[in-house]
Amino acid sequence: MCNLVITMSKLMNIYKKLLKHFGRQHWWPAETRFEVIVGAILTQNTSWKNVEKAILNLKKEKMLNNKKIANVDIRKLESLIQPSGFYKQKSERLKKFCKYLDRNYNSDLNKFFNRNTDEIRNELLSLNGIGNETADSILLYAGEKLKFVVDAYTVRMCERTGIKNAKKYDELQSFFEKNLPKNIKLYKEFHALIVELGKNFCRRKPECDGCPLKDVCKYGSSSHN
Ligand code: SF4
The missing domain is CATH 1.10.1670.10 (Helix-hairpin-Helix base-excision DNA repair enzymes (C-terminal))
Incomplete structure (x- = not known):
């Protein structure tokens, strides 16, 4: 052999x-592709239990939506995702991602993912705070890409x-x-x-x-x- x-x-x-x-x-424990992405960004340096609390807060406030996060006041976002730890840094990263998705793809995940995998990966890696593991989690679990x-x-x-x-x-x-x-x-x-x-x-x-x-x-x- x-x-x-x-x-x-x-x-x-x-x-x-x-x-x-x-x-x-x-896996991934989420109801939507957007929820996968939010979870992948929030799970850096914390346990999944804490991420779940943050996601639940976003759901209760009906904020688990790309356009809403792109436009929300950063202080409000910080308070909602506080349980996930490093909440100032993470709210900035999350908001930046959402703004990017909104500006370039009109918040449409189909448009975002319906492209060459390497192209999407490079784009994700160019965003502040998204490293290899987060980018590939997003690609595999939200984008159904072979990564x-x-x-x-x-x-x-x-x-x-x-x-x-x-x-x-x-x-x-x-x-x-x-x-x-x-x-x-x-x-x-x-x-x-x-x-x-x-x-x-x-x-x-x-x-x-x-x-x-x-x-x-x-x-x-x-x-x-
Ligand atoms: S070192 Fe090997 S046997 Fe031990 S816990 Fe890890 S994988 Fe299992």
């Missing part, structure tokens, strides 16, 4: 083990299991994209499952006992445990 096939089957093996253990994650999302949990899992040692975002992303079947549902589920693994077992201080990857993990099967 060639290396590509071996790596592909190792990755799929990891995916199947995670899926069997955690079940389907149904694998990499985060700190992904880096850690790859390093510890021995599947791939890479710290650079692009390198790790292309590793997954080259070695996985080109399937959006699979990309969505796999990323969500890696997050679940990182939260429950593969933490900074790993809890390898009971980890679904223990038998295929270099670190878990070594003397560290």
Whole structure:
């Protein structure tokens, strides 16, 4: 078997083990594409629970709407998203994104997403406060684009299991994209499952006992445990 096939089957093996253990994650937890985008911007450096509170505030005020956020008073936005932390910075970023979408696409997400993926990605990355992970979360979960999302949990899992040692975002992303079947549902589920693994077992201080990857993990099967 060639290396590509071996790596592909190792990755799929990891995916199947995670899926069997955690079940389907149904990501992204949102009712609309716009809600996905808002969540992706607000989730930076905070827990999802805090993001949910902020989104609930926006919903209660009927503010979960691109044009409304683009035009709202920044102080009001700050108070609504306060639970998500770093609320001054995040309200500025969110408002900037909404204004951009309104000015250039008349707040129409179909127009925004109905283009070449790299073009959209570059545009997202040019906006203040939107980095690789946020841009790709938006592309995959809101735009249904074939982009694998990499985060700190992904880096850690790859390093510890021995599947791939890479710290650079692009390198790790292309590793997954080259070695996985080109399937959006699979990309969505796999990323969500890696997050679940990182939260429950593969933490900074790993809890390898009971980890679904223990038998295929270099670190878990070594003397560290
Ligand atoms: S076995 Fe341990 S180190 Fe390996 S993935 Fe699981 S928790 Fe992480």
